[in-house]
Every structure is written in C-alpha cells, then in structure tokens.
Amino acid sequence: xxxxxxxxxxxxxxxxxxxxxxxxxxxxxxxxxxxxxxxxxxxxxxxxxxxxxxxxxxxxxxxxxxxxxxxxxxxxxxxxxxxxxxxxxxxxxxxxxxxxxxxxxxxxxxxxxxxxxxxxxxxxxxxxxxxxxxxxxxxxxxxxxxxxxxxxxxxxxxxxxxxxxxxxxxxxxxxxxxxxxxxxxxxxxxxxxxxxx
Numbered sequence: 671x672x673x674x675x676x677x678x679x680x681x682x683x684x685x686x687x688x689x690x691x692x693x694x695x696x697x698x699x700x701x702x703x704x705x706x707x708x709x710x711x712x713x714x715x716x717x718x719x720x721x722x723x724x725x726x727x728x729x730x731x732x733x734x735x736x737x738x739x740x741x742x743x744x745x746x747x748x749x750x751x752x753x754x755x756x757x758x759x760x761x762x763x764x765x766x767x768x769x770x771x772x773x774x775x776x777x778x779x780x781x782x783x784x785x786x787x788x789x790x791x792x793x794x795x796x797x798x799x800x801x802x803x804x805x806x807x808x809x810x811x812x813x814x815x816x817x818x819x820x821x822x823x824x825x826x827x828x829x830x831x832x833x834x835x836x837x838x839x840x841x842x843x844x845x846x847x848x849x850x851x852x853x854x855x856x857x858x859x860x861x862x863x864x865x866x867x
Contacts, residue, residue, distance in 0.1 A: 675812060676841045679707045683714035691774035692725045692766070693717070694813075696759055698805045698836070699796045704750050706836055706845070712748045716759070719744065727772035730763035761795040778815050784823030787815075803827050807837035 674688040677697065686693045693713035701709035717725050719741045730738070738760055742752035749755040763772075770776035777794070781787035784806065791802035807827035809815035821828035827835050833847035 675710075676845075677706065677710040677836055677839055678714065679842065679845065680711055680714070683711040686714045686717060686724065690724050691777075692727055692763075694808070695762065695766075695774050695777075695794070695805070696725060698801060698808070699758060699762055699794075700749055700755060701801075701836060706839070706848075709749070710836070715746075715748050716741065727763040727766040727770075727774065730760060731767040731772075733760065735760060758796040765795050778809055781815075781817045783817050784819035784821070787817055787820065788823040804835045804837055807835060811837050812840075 675684050675694070677687055678684050687697055687710060690713070696713045696716070697710035700712040713725055716730075717723065720729070722729075735757070739753050739756045742748040742756035742759075766772055766774055766777075777790050778787055781790060787809070788802055788806055791797055791805055792799060794802070797805070803824045804827050806820060807824040810820045810824060810828060821830075824837075826832065827837055832838055833844060833851050835848060838848055839845050
C-alpha cells in the first residue's frame with residue numbers, strides 16, 4: 671500500500687489500519703451506529719488496551735469473553751454498544767483463527783474474482799452484503815486488491831469517483847463529501863417515508 675489510510679483521522683490509529691489487515695476488518699465491523707472515525711479508531715484502542723502494537727486474531731479469539739467486554743466498556747468505550755460489539759469482534763477473530771490461521775489477509779489474498787471475494791467477505795461474522803461490498807470497495811480502492819470484476823461485485827460502492835462510503839475517504843475533504851452523501855440519503859429516505867404515510 672503506497673499511502674496510509676485516513677479513515678480514523680488520527681495518525682496512530684490510521685497507521686495501524688494501514689499495516690494490519692485485521693485492524694481494517696475490525697474497524698469495518700465496528701462501523702455501524704457510530705461515527706466512522708470512532709469505528710476505525712476502535713482497533714487502535716483495543717490494541718492499546720491489550721498492551722500490543724497490533725491485533726492478533728488468535729489472542730482475541732481465546733480472550734475471556736467477560737474480560738473482553740470489560741475492555742470494550744472501559745471509558746471511553748470502544749463502541750456505543752460495547753457488549754454486543756465485543757462479542758462480534760471475538761466471533762470474527764474466532765472465525766479467522768479457525769478458517770484462515772488467524773491471518774485476515776487470507777480472506778482476500780488469493781480470491782480469483784470479485785464475486786468470490788464478496789462471497790468470502792459475506793461469510794465473515796458480522797458482515798452482511800452491504801458491509802461486505804463496502805469493504806470490498808475499500809480493498810480495491812485503497813489496498814489495491816483488484817481481482818477481476820471487483821468493482822461490479824462492490825456494486826455502487828465500487829464506482830470510480832464516488833463518495834458513498836468509507837472506501838472513498840482519503841482525508842478530511844473526502845470524509846465531508848461522504849458524510850454529506852449519507853445525510854442526503856437519510857433525508858431522501860425520510861421524505862419517502864413521509865409520502866408513504
């Protein structure tokens with residue numbers, strides 16, 4: 671990867687996301703019902719609380735579940751829902767430990783096509799179709815993981831020059847464009863809901 675990610679908008683957290691495939695996956699998992707920057711700072715916060723410079727899927731998978739929830743709940747909490755998200759992160763790491771020898775990059779390393787990669791991402795605990803497509807777009811746009819058909823598999827999130835998701839954030843300016851797009855989508859959905867009533 672030529673340039674570091676700028677998803678957390680915080681240098682140490684972004685450096686971890688840039689060098690650690692597991693941190694990037696965990697950040698994507700946490701990216702729901704909280705601001706994107708908070709979600710993508712989460713892996714760095716977890717690593718620090720574990721006394722590590724990086725995340726280890728095997729260590730997290732084997733961690734005492736109650737202690738892991740406590741680690742997530744410590745102030746400031748890693749997520750708005752620390753209990754359920756700690757459980758999801760552990761489930762993700764258990765899956766990676768069992769299916770990928772704990773190596774998160776194995777999920778995408780030898781994917782033969784965008785469709786196959788989407789299928790693999792969709793199989794991860796906590797990843798539905800939309801989250802899988804966004805992460806696939808992030809892999810293609812910022813990690814240079816570009817199996818044939820990756821843009822098509824990522825759907826609208828794979829479009830070049832779009833500002834729809836975290837896959838398109840490269841700094842503060844693009845973050846604001848993504849945020850504006852998301853607000854517009856919410857407004858349109860709210861307006862459509864009012865018309866239906």
